[in-house]
C-alpha cells in the first residue's frame with residue numbers, strides 16, 4: 351500500500367503559519383516511511399528544504415491546493431437561486447468553506463495563477479486539488495443547490511436545462527419532495543423529477559469540464575495530479591462525477607471520513623443534508639441510507655461498500671483516513687488501523703493520512 355501523509359501549513363495568507371514544518375514533516379516521513387507527502391498551501395512557508403529532503407529519501411511531494419474556495423475577493427462567489435452570494439459553512443476547522451462559481455473563467459484560472467506566482471520554484475512532483483465542487487448543504491439549503499449566476503444560467507440553458515423554471519419552482523413550491531434522489535446508480539444518483547435529474551447531471555459535467563481545463567494546465571507544467579473528492583454518498587450531490595474525475599487524475603482521494611464533524615466529513619454532511627432538506631419541505635427521512643442499504647452512512651458496513659465501488663475506478667484510489675485528535679475529528683489508532691486494513695482488503699492503491707499531521711504534537715521534542 352502507498353501511504354501518503356497530509357500536512358496543512360496554513361491558508362494562503364495565514365498570519366500564523368505552522369512552524370518547524372521541515373523538521374516535523376521530515377520526522378513523520380522518516381518514521382512512518384510513507385510514499386509521499388501532500389503539503390500546502392500557505393504562501394509564506396519555504397517548501398524548498400522539505401522537497402529536497404524528501405526527494406533525497408525517494409519520497410514524492412505534492413502541493414495541496416484549493417480550487418473553488420479560499421481565494422477571498424480574487425474569486426467571484428457562487429450565487430444562489432435568489433441571486434445572493436453563498437454563505438460559508440459553519441465549521442470548527444480553520445479553512446474557509448465559502449465557494450466561488452465554478453463556471454467563470456477567471457475563477458477557473460486562479461489555482462494555476464497562484465501556483466505560478468507562489469509555488470512553481472519549489473519543484474513539487476504534483477498537485478492535489480481540493481474543493482473542486484459546489485457548496486454542499488453544509489453551506490445552507492440555497493447554497494447546496496449550486497450556482498445560479500448569469501454564467502452558470504447560460505451554461506445550463508446550453509445544456510438543455512430550463513434553469514429559470516427550476517429557480518421559480520424552488521421559490522414557489524412549498525413541497526419540495528421532488529428534490530429527493532430516487533435511485534443510486536453506481537457512484538451517483540438519479541432523480542424521479544426530470545428537471546432535477548437533468549440539473550444534477552449538467553452540474554456534474556460543469557465541474558468535470560472545469561477540472562479538465564485545470565488538470566490540462568498542470569499537466570503542461572509536467573506535474574502529476576491528484577484530486578480530493580467527497581465520499582461517495584455526497585460526491586454527486588456537490589457536482590462530482592467520480593468516474594469522470596478519476597479518468598482525469600493520477601489518483602483520487604475520497605474523503606471517506608467517518609468521524610469528522612466538519613465539512614466533507616460523512617457525519618457532518620449527512621446531518622446537514624438531512625436537516626436542510628427537511629427544513630425546506632423535502633421529507634428526505636432516511637432515503638439516502640436506504641439507497642446505500644445501511645442505517646448509518648458513517649458506519650463500517652457502508653464504508654466497506656463505498657471502498658468496493660471505488661475499487662472499480664480507473665485510477666489509483668487513496669482514501670483519506672483521519673489521524674487527528676482534534677475535537678472535530680478525534681480518532682484512535684484502532685480506527686486508523688481498521689480503516690487501513692479495510693482499504694487494503696478492498697484492493698485500493700493506498701491511503702492518505704489526513705487531514706493534517708502538523709496539528710498533532712506527535713513529536714514533542716520538535717516543538
Ligand SMILES: [Zn+2]
Pocket residue numbers: 428429451452453454497498499500501502503
Ligand atoms: Zn456561477
